[in-house]
Amino acid sequence: xxxxxxxxxxxxxxxxxxxxxxxxxxxxxxxxxxxxxxxxxxxxxxxxxxxxxxxxxxxxxxxxxxxxxxxxxxxxxxxxxxxxxxxxxxxxxxxxxxxxxxxxxxxxxxxxxxxxxxxxxxxxxxxxxxxxxxxxxxxxxxxxxxxxxxxxxxxxxxxxxxxxxxxxxxxxxxxxxxxxxxxxxxxxxxxxxxxxxxxxxxxxxxxxxxxxxxxxxxxxxxxxxxxxxxxxxxxxxxxxxxxxxxxxxxxxxxxxxxxxxxxxxxxxxxxxxxxxxxxxxxxxxxxxxxxxxxxxxxxxxxxxxxxxxxxxxxxxxxxxxxxxxxxxxxxxxxxxxxxxxxxxxxxxxxxxxxxxxxxxxxxxxxxxxxxxxxxxxxxxxxxxxxxxxxxxxxxxxxxxxxxxxxxxxxxxxxxxxxxxxxxxxxxxxxxxxxxxxxxxxxxxxxxxxxxxxxxxxxxxxxxxxxxxxxxxxxxxxxxxxxxxxxxxxxxxxxxxxxxxxxxxxxxxxxxxxxxxxxxxxxxxxxxxxxxxxxxxxxxxxxxxxxxxxxxxxxxxxxxxxxxxxxxxxxxxxxxxxxxxxxxxxxxxxxxxxxxxxxxxxxxxxxxxxxxxxxxxxxxxxxxxxxxxxxxxxxxxxxxxxxxxxxxxxxxxxxxxxxxxxxxxxxxxxxxxxxxxxxxxxxxxxxxxxxxxxxxxxxxxxxxxxxxxxxxxxxxxxxxxxxxxxxxxxxxxxxxxxxxxxxxxxxxxxxxxxxxxxxxxxxxxxxxxxxxxxxx
Amino acid sequence: xxxxxxxxxxxxxxxxxxxxxxxxxxxxxxxxxxxxxxxxxxxxxxxxxxxxxxxxxxxxxxxxxxxxxxxxxxxxxxxxxxxxxxxxxxxxxxxxxxxxxxxxxxxxxxxxxxxxxxxxxxxxxxxxxxxxxxxxxxxxxxxxxxxxxxxxxxxxxxxxxxxxxxxxxxxxxxxxxxxxxxxxx
Numbered sequence: 001x002x003x004x005x006x007x008x009x010x011x012x013x014x015x016x017x018x019x020x021x022x023x024x025x026x027x028x029x030x031x032x033x034x035x036x037x038x039x040x041x042x043x044x045x046x047x048x049x050x051x052x053x054x055x056x057x058x059x060x061x062x063x064x065x066x067x068x069x070x071x072x073x074x075x076x077x078x079x080x081x082x083x084x085x086x087x088x089x090x091x092x093x094x095x096x097x098x099x100x101x102x103x104x105x106x107x108x109x110x111x112x113x114x115x116x117x118x119x120x121x122x123x124x125x126x127x128x129x130x131x132x133x134x135x136x137x138x139x140x141x142x143x144x145x146x147x148x149x150x151x152x153x154x155x156x157x158x159x160x161x162x163x164x165x166x167x168x169x170x171x172x173x174x175x176x177x178x179x180x181x182x183x184x185x186x187x188x189x190x191x192x193x194x195x196x197x198x199x200x201x202x203x204x205x206x207x208x209x210x211x212x213x214x215x216x217x218x219x220x221x222x223x224x225x226x227x228x229x230x231x232x233x234x235x236x237x238x239x240x241x242x243x244x245x246x247x248x249x250x251x252x253x254x255x256x257x258x259x260x261x262x263x264x265x266x267x268x269x270x271x272x273x274x275x276x277x278x279x280x281x282x283x284x285x286x287x288x289x290x291x292x293x294x295x296x297x298x299x300x301x302x303x304x305x306x307x308x309x310x311x312x313x314x315x316x317x318x319x320x321x322x323x324x325x326x327x328x329x330x331x332x333x334x335x336x337x338x339x340x341x342x343x344x345x346x347x348x349x350x351x352x353x354x355x356x357x358x359x360x361x362x363x364x365x366x367x368x369x370x371x372x373x374x375x376x377x378x379x380x381x382x383x384x385x386x387x388x389x390x391x392x393x394x395x396x397x398x399x400x401x402x403x404x405x406x407x408x409x410x411x412x413x414x415x416x417x418x419x420x421x422x423x424x425x426x427x428x429x430x431x432x433x434x435x436x437x438x439x440x441x442x443x444x445x446x447x448x449x450x451x452x453x454x455x456x457x458x459x460x461x462x463x464x465x466x467x468x469x470x471x472x473x474x475x476x477x478x479x480x481x482x483x484x485x486x487x488x489x490x491x492x493x494x495x496x497x498x499x500x501x502x503x504x505x506x507x508x509x510x511x512x513x514x515x516x517x518x519x520x521x522x523x524x525x526x527x528x529x530x531x532x533x534x535x536x537x538x539x540x541x542x543x544x545x546x547x548x549x550x551x552x553x554x555x556x557x558x559x560x561x562x563x564x565x566x567x568x569x570x571x572x573x574x575x576x577x578x579x580x581x582x583x584x585x586x587x588x589x590x591x592x593x594x595x596x597x598x599x600x601x602x603x604x605x606x607x608x609x610x611x612x613x614x615x616x617x618x619x620x621x622x623x624x625x626x627x628x629x630x631x632x633x634x635x636x637x638x639x640x641x642x643x644x645x646x647x648x649x650x651x652x653x654x655x656x657x658x659x660x661x662x663x664x665x666x667x668x669x670x671x672x673x674x675x676x677x678x679x680x681x682x683x684x685x686x687x688x689x690x691x692x693x694x695x696x697x698x699x700x701x702x703x704x705x706x707x708x709x710x711x712x713x714x715x716x717x718x719x720x721x722x723x724x725x726x727x728x729x730x731x732x733x734x735x736x737x738x739x740x741x742x743x744x745x746x747x748x749x750x751x752x753x754x755x756x757x758x759x760x761x762x763x764x765x766x767x768x769x770x771x772x773x774x775x
Numbered sequence: 776x777x778x779x780x781x782x783x784x785x786x787x788x789x790x791x792x793x794x795x796x797x798x799x800x801x802x803x804x805x806x807x808x809x810x811x812x813x814x815x816x817x818x819x820x821x822x823x824x825x826x827x828x829x830x831x832x833x834x835x836x837x838x839x840x841x842x843x844x845x846x847x848x849x850x851x852x853x854x855x856x857x858x859x860x861x862x863x864x865x866x867x868x869x870x871x872x873x874x875x876x877x878x879x880x881x882x883x884x885x886x887x888x889x890x891x892x893x894x895x896x897x898x899x900x901x902x903x904x905x906x907x908x909x910x911x912x913x914x915x916x917x918x919x920x921x922x923x924x925x926x927x928x929x930x931x932x933x934x935x936x937x938x939x940x941x942x943x944x945x946x947x948x949x950x951x952x953x954x955x956x957x958x959x960x
Contacts, residue, residue, distance in 0.1 A: 332926075333946075335926070335948050336948055337924075337925070337948035337949025337950060337952070338949045340949060340952060341943075341949050344943045345943075351946075352943045352944050352945070352946045353928070353946035403925070403926065405865075405870070405873055419799070421799070444799045445799075446799050446800065446801055447801070448801055448802045449804070451804075451805035452805065452808065454807075454808055454809060455807070455809055456807045456809050457804075457807075460804060461801040461802055461804050463800055463801040465799075494801065495801075496801065496804050497804045498804050498805070498806055498807050500807070500809060502807055504804075506804075611841050611842045611843075612812065612840060612841060612842055613812065613813045613814070613816055613838060613840060613841075613842050613952075613953060614812065614813075614949060614950065614951060614952060615842075615949050615951075615952035616952075
């Protein structure tokens with residue numbers, strides 16, 4: 001293998017033409033599968049998560065820096081047809097070996113892009129353990145919630161309130177302990193609530209990656225457990241043809257249909273402008289467990305986004321707007337009157353009501369609107385200096401409708417309006433093997449309750465301001481790399497409200513925290529890499545942790561906040577070993593981590609009850625304790641030959657309340673997922689015909705403190721899924737078809753992380769069809 | 776040239792940021808007019824003669840928002856029938872009409888301890904239990920749990936008897952769960 005700068009194009013054309021020769025006599029719809037490998041030019045390390053374009057075909061590389069695409073056999077590459085992260089590669093940066101096309105990215109450009117706030121087109125280039133979903137996996141997972149998609153990565157789980165409301169959990173952390181970076185912007189909604197899902201249109205997402213370490217230096221507070229990065233496709237700069245795509249998904253369970261359409265193109269004489277419009281909608285009815293329907297679990301959504309950008313050699317300026325509109329029914333059987341109700345339902349193990357199928361969404365239900373606007377710019381001042389700037393505005397409105405008294409039944413019980421603005425600027429300086437970054441970030445929040453709803457707001461009105469200043473320094477050598485970072489954050493919260501006794505409460509809370517991290521990577525042996533990162537992270541207490549004072553109807557519990565709570569602070573050390581055999585037949589990634597919390601905030605059962613005319617309700621207090629987490633995530637891939645493959649994902653988490661020598665609640669149990677796949681090429685038109693069989697084993701959570709929950713953790717379960725995937729070449733277009741059946745044996749089970757487990761089983765068998773058509 | 780543009784950009788951004796900070800204040804909170812919960816319940820037990828006529832002999836019990844009864848213990852006549860009227864209040868306003876308007880999905884169940892202490896209960900209204908005739912039997916202390924279910928299927932077999940042990944099978948959830956402490960003499 002060698003660089004062939006002068007004759008690269010000829011070789012590449014030869015590569016494609018040779019494919020054409022091999023299928024001579026076949027129709028013009030013949031395709032050939034090419035593996036794209038993107039690497040750093042200097043070190044040869046994989047360039048994970050990069051967005052690339054090859055002759056109008058777009059894709060993202062996985063954690064190994066690879067992706068698979070199909071090309072027409074008659075395809076010929078033009079001079080400016082290959083881009084990585086929007087940059088046209090020069091001939092000497094492209095070479096081939098067999099059916100693999102290697103793209104090499106210069107180090108300084110990569111580093112400028114990598115830690116950019118404006119172009120999070122790849123996973124973060126830190127020495128934290130990270131992994132991402134491949135294009136094929138994204139196609140298979142299309143139609144699922146964002147959390148469900150992310151949960152197919154080792155070490156990522158989801159905490160659910162039924163099948164529709166799901167939140168990602170990284171290494172046992174969720175809510176405000178993880179950060180979701182949506183298209184490069186910190187996602188802000190009402191994420192303090194366990195039953196508040198991220199307000200992101202999962203159908204619009206082209207890339208999902210997870211960083212498992214504490215990323216407080218780059219992103220500030222809340223990035224304690226990790227960061228989930230979700231991104232749309234890169235804008236089609238320089239593209240000769242319009243980009244048109246259509247996705248259709250149908251599920252038998254819930255009789256849910258989803259559609260996503262997108263169109264975009266490059267504009268202008270030199271095609272430095274590009275735009276895209278995208279929209280998705282979905283409608284689903286009541287879900288069904290193996291034995292019964294779950295009443296009022298229907299849902300509907302309508303989302304759209306618009307993007308416009310201008311890119312040349314000196315700068316990139318992009319604007320983006322998205323609107324997320326979702327309505328979801330809350331399972332009727334989870335509506336609890338009092339503790340007596342709850343206990344009788346837990347004893348019964350399933351709903352008392354005989355459910356049926358319907359699409360109507362009644363109370364209780366959630367209605368959420370989330371709008372995001374962002375404007376980002378990147379200026380390449382010269383080969384050493386780059387300046388990134390980002391401004392974003394998010395507006396989130398959450399209405400929750402409960403079963404209420406007759407005269408106010410049309411009013412929501414909760415109506416929260418959050419306005420969030422953020423500004424971030426980073427200056428980067430690169431010299432030799434060093435990259436230095438200096439950044440500043442400011443955030444403004446205003447969260448108000450709509451008054452006169454005849455309820456006591458569950459959280460007070462508040463405004464908050466945050467300012468962070470950070471510095472990162474990175475040294476990259478061919479076989480080793482080091483990174484050190486320092487950040488100072490200031491956070492101020494000013495809250496005010498009236499409690500159920502109409503007493504005024506609230507006040508000012510100010511926090512200032514200094515955090516640091518150090519990371520490294522080294523090639524231990526040929527094919528074996530070791531990544532290590534240790535870093536501190538923090539988050540201020542959320543308003544519900546400070547000020548809850550009343551009945552949480554959804555949980556049938558009385559929650560009391562503590563306004564004296566201090567910020568949560570932790571230190572996490574994560575080590576990652578990545579090994580790849582010479583022929584790439586076997587790939588293994590092992591992540592091991594340990595995390596200590598000096599002030600872990602949790603909901604503690606007081607074992608006392610509040611009595612009311614409605615009945616008795618248990619009292620839970622927000623408290624803080626010392627906590628320790630450790631765990632291991634394993635992901636292995638074994639290609640037995642060119643057709644048969646095996647994939648294994650396993651995760652194990654252990655968590656202790658050190659102060660009280662107890663277990664912590666809602667920690668995922670041990671999980672093991674195994675997939676056996678077989679793929680082959682049938683003809684020129686049908687490539688990548690594959691069949692897969694997956695088994696998910698979830699152990700019972702035995703590490704459980706008896707008084708921390710209403711019901712003991714459910715039993716272990718095993719689920720099977722079977723799927724068929726195929727790609728068709730249709731006159732220059734590509735049609736991807738995925739058929740799958742999940743929970744093949746219609747197994748009745750409950751998951752410990754699903755809050756509906758008190759009242760009902762999880763959903764049963766589901767047949768799905770997914771069609772993705774790229775014109 | 777770029778530095779000039781950037782300087783202007785920073786200046787403009789700084790101006791916007793100042794404006795943004797100045798305009799980002801929470802709204803003053805409002806007093807709540809919470810009407811979600813019943814905050815008072817009155818139960819009247821009106822003594823009935825053998826012919827079913829009401830007498831002046833009435834026992835009244837009032838429950839506050841915490842479910843505490845006043846008086847804590849009420850005395851009734853042994854082996855006697857009473858008309859039992861239940862009044863639900865929110866902010867001192869009688870709201871029985873809301874329950875009556877939603878009669879199809881509301882029903883009281885009554886459970887006596889000992890179970891033999893109530894020999895019969897007859898719904899006088901639309902199978903709700905705001906108005907009914909209860910017949911006590913035996914002497915001594917009696918506890919009566921009054922349970923108002925909301926959202927139940929009133930046609931369900933387990934929703935028929937006033938003291939159906941399996942009332943949960945009819946669905947719904949508890950709206951009211953209070954206990955009457957009585958002494959039959």
